[in-house]
Amino acid sequence: MSIFRKLKEHITDVLYVWRQEMKQVIRDEGVLMFLVIVPLGYPLLYSWIYNNETLHETPVVVVDQSHSALSRQFINDCDATPDVDVKYYAADLDEARALVSRQLAKGIYLIPSDFATCINRGEQATVSVYCDMSLMLAYKAVYQTAMVEAGRLSAGLKIKKAGNYTDHENSITAQPLIAHDVAMFNPSGGYGSCVLPAVLMLLLQQALALGIGMSAGTARERNRNGQLIPDDDPHYRGAYRVAWGKALCYGMIGAVAAAYLSMAVPRMFSFPQLADGKTLLAMLLPYTMACIFFGMTVSCLVRYRENVMLLMVFVSIPLLFLTGVSWPQSSIPGAWQGVSWLFPSTFGVRAFIRVNSMGASVSQILPEIRILWIQAAAYLGMACIVYAYQKRLARKHVKTVTNSTDLIEPDDQ
Amino acid sequence: MKYISQFFDIVLRELNIIVRKNRIYGFCMVVFPVLLVVFFTTMLDDGLPQDLPIGVVDHDNSATSRSLIRNLDAMQNSRVVYRFASVTEARNAMQEGKVFAYLYIPEGTAAKLMAGRQPDISYYYTMTCMTAGSMASKDLKTISMLGSAAVGQATLSAKGATKEQIRTALQAVTIDAHMIANPQGSYNYSLTTVFVPGILMLFMALLSAYALGMEMKFDSGKEWLARAGNNILVAILGKYIVHALVFLLVIFSYQYYIFNVLHFPHLGGVWSIVRLTLLQVAASIGFGIFAISMCGSAFPVAGMDPPLQAMSWLFPLRHYWMLYQATVLNGFPVIDVWFHLVALVAFTLLPWFVLRKVKIAMLNYVYIP
Incomplete structure (x- = not known):
């Protein structure tokens, strides 16, 4: 097979997976809810709660x-x-x-x-x-x-x-010595202006991970053998193609959500917004990608579509703490700092706060951007590995009986 | 007698699901709560953030400015880690996240101070992390006040005033602060005791909703009801008594750990803790059952509007917290917060109103993913 034919076949497969995934997302109410309604509505509710900013009287x-x-x-x-x-x-x-x-x-x-x-x-x-x-x-x-x-x-x-x-x-x-007290980047000391940028970025990761995980759960429940990757479809033959195909689908949604969360919401509630477009793009691109591949890696743990929600609910508040927005980064114990390196949100939130609330330039958030790119690459690798593993399982699966530990066999429709 | 044997049959059935069939219960009831407790208590172990990184821009380079900086470094919450050549450099470091605050001492500060020409110094701190910002600003404020006081002290002692007179002259009115029930002002005492029970209540509500949703999803509701002799009350009680007992065990262990091992303050004593825990578990489970049958009969848990999920835990949590801070932390009489106690009892009884609805759902519902 010539290299061009191979390339063409490759691209066709990626596009096919993209289309299939998109169809599945649109058909699934739950997934649509997490990918569209949550990023749209949740920040509004949250901003609304914290709109008073400070405690008076x-x-x-x-x-x-x-x-x-x-x-x-x-x-x-x-x-x-x-x-x-x-x-x-x-x-x-x-x-x-x-x-x-x-x-x-x-x-x-x-x-x-x-x-x-x-x-x-x-x-x-x-x-x-x-x-x-x-x-x-x-x-x-x-x-x-x-x-x-x-x-x-x-x-x-x-x-x-x-x-x-x-x-x-x-x-x-x-007052023999005058001291000027200058609070920077959030001069009123408002609670919302401080926490909301962090919540917005964390929300992007959680919504993508929830959406991808839930859609994986649905795929598994619809599949005859409870498998994540269809074993009978030739287009799904390479793990790499599956990962990229899915990434294109969620990338489309993630791009819109990221733009909305980083630009529209802070403006609607007039939270601090010092970011310039290029810097924002430089950090949101690797962050969204890291989140998507992170979500794919996590999605392999999901058996029922509802379980992913319990998992994400559990991690969201600890993740917010690990970003250093409510508890200063310098006071987070070393072991937890180590754990925080596993999640894109840690660096995404830190970079976004500096860009959005503090007006930092690309060079000032370079370490975070680098780590986000490394995370994106690492999680892409992980996603390919777990997809390849899932495919192997799917092939082996014909012999073995489906999880005898299930509550009841997932029904195939 | 018939009810009792049916009840135990349901209990055994639920135990079987939790222990053997669906591992997510084990995770949400035991593993996650333990991780949460470990996370918050180790994360906030210091109580207050200490040694926050702070920079200085010292253009004065005098004995006075150096002593100001040394004093700042000696404060418990701050540590001077950078000396910058200019304010721009300091601001860049702040944007890079290296320091939370910086102190600017312009040239000629000491000379002006001695000559009585009222020099200015400035300190800048970032409020993008409020805990760090307010801690650092507190230390910087104290330092600059000490700087002022040092001048006054020198002048007065030169005039021959006694120590007593100097103290009065510098600060005629002092504040004697009593921080009731949390004398160290520890964030561990105030945050851990909100977040851990809060997330646990969310889990209890979500899991009770999840458990009902799963019965519908796998169409096992009919079998569940049949084993309870078609009595929905027996079915619900048998199912959720297992959840309640497991969570009670977990929460009591958590409380033993924070109150007896870590010695969190609890002026209210044991009885107030036990009473609150019982209410907390019952109200959360009651709320979960109610929520799923109100919102979840059209589509299951997963489809529930997440803001609504947020609300659903906010409400019982609010009452829990009011009761906690009044009766456990401060040891006030429960009658003063009776409303919140009644609210929690009401949450417990909420499922009573939807029993029929649950029964109908179990018998007729078809799950569409």
Whole structure:
């Protein structure tokens, strides 16, 4: 056979598998759901949940035993901040505790009876803050507001005592060294802007893996012998051709999903978006490919189409943690760092956050892009190996009886 | 008597499915939960992120700037790993993910500070990882406040003020923080106790839905009902008591591990934990059965709208969490959160309303993949 004929046959087989796979995807409600509805709808729901971004007006109960002008000033200052709302006054700590117990307040400010006396005598005064630790965000709001307002009150007292002549002198007394606090790339510190880019990229991997896995499950259930790769169809003879044919089909879907997730969703909810097109393409191309081949490799583990969903549900939150978006990458234990190298999402998410939220250029995410290409190649190899293995199984299968351990024989239709 | 023997027959049937026929149950009920517990407790073992990589741009190169940097390096949550020549270089390193924050000390800072000309320093931190960003900014804020205080302290002691007077002058009002039930502010205590039970509840709900879906898919529902004497209540109870017992065992082991071995705080005591666990398991399974028969009778679990799946676990989880933080973590009386307790009981009883529907589905349903 001449090399051209062989090449032509090769291409025909790939195209045939592509067509078959596409048909199967369109016919299968479940697969279509995961490949189309999930990437379309889920980010909208998620963004909607986190659209408020930050926690404001955390309710706080005050126990003011000082009843002085200074204590009232402190309470007013705290109440005026965006983070804390002084909602209740209690006579004593027990009453305040009861309010926290009934979930009406998230923290207690206790101003002792000697508060003003201490300050006027030139001694240090203390405000006790009791925080409910069940919500870290609420704790931070309650505690940091008290810290900032105490600092401001102290500075005011310092200025009064200093006996300066000009405003400039006052400002130097209060703050001899000015420190500018600059939060970058997510200046409002919004939770959605921080987590959502990671969720979007993870979703791309999960949706592709779910779709491919479920379609593999369907193929297996429809096949007479419960096999993943049809043993009677000549077009499916090479594992490499099957892998590429399927990759073309899912690549079509993945490309649209990736574009939608990386460009449309952040814009719809006005999350940070500093990415430029070429950089985005440079990272999304290897990422989508790595996800597809990863999904193919995983799909060989699937016996029933529903099982892949349980598997993906199990891994999604740990995977989000491994990307380093909620727990800093530098604090992830070494063993888990190693595990995280197995998943495309780890590097896809990191690269996307840097490109999208931090405006990084290609050279700045080069290590991630390289690893994604390596993963794509490695998972392509793995997918070919497992497909070849499945084909061998399919051939052998004629003799053996189908999984006697099945709940009931998968029905052939 | 007849009911009891039928009940045990169903229990044995379900045990057979879980142990021998479909391995996914073993994975979801035992293997995955164990992995999850190991994952979260080892991942968050430090409690707080420590030694976050931070860079400095020191154009001043004075004794004061060096002491600021040394102090920053000595903070528990930060570590100075890079010294950059320019701010651009520092920003590039941040975009490459090498540092979470950097401190910029311009030329002449020390001289201006001594002369009382109010110099500026700046610190920049990224909020794309909020935990890291807020931790680093806290340390940087403390450092710059210390820088201010150092000047005041030197001036005051030169004027002959006592230590007491200096302390009062620098900070007239101090905050005495009490972090109830989690004095270290550990993320392990607050995240592990949400994510592990949350994912487990999701598994319980999904698996109970899955179990019903599988009966339909393989058309074994008729046999299941027949063995329960066509009594749907016996059939459901027998089937799900097995799920409930396995999950109870798994969750109690998880709780033994976190409360007795890792010593997570639990001011509420043992009884509150047991009560909450029983409710958690019952409500999740109840919700799962209800969800599949509401959403899943047209097409099985797999076809369920995933946002809906997300919702389906969000709802019982919300009540679980409210009860957890009030009764177990803080040890508040349960009467203050009675509503959430009632909600969980209601989730447990939800399948009661769909018993007939399940029965009809089992007898008539045809699965189309």
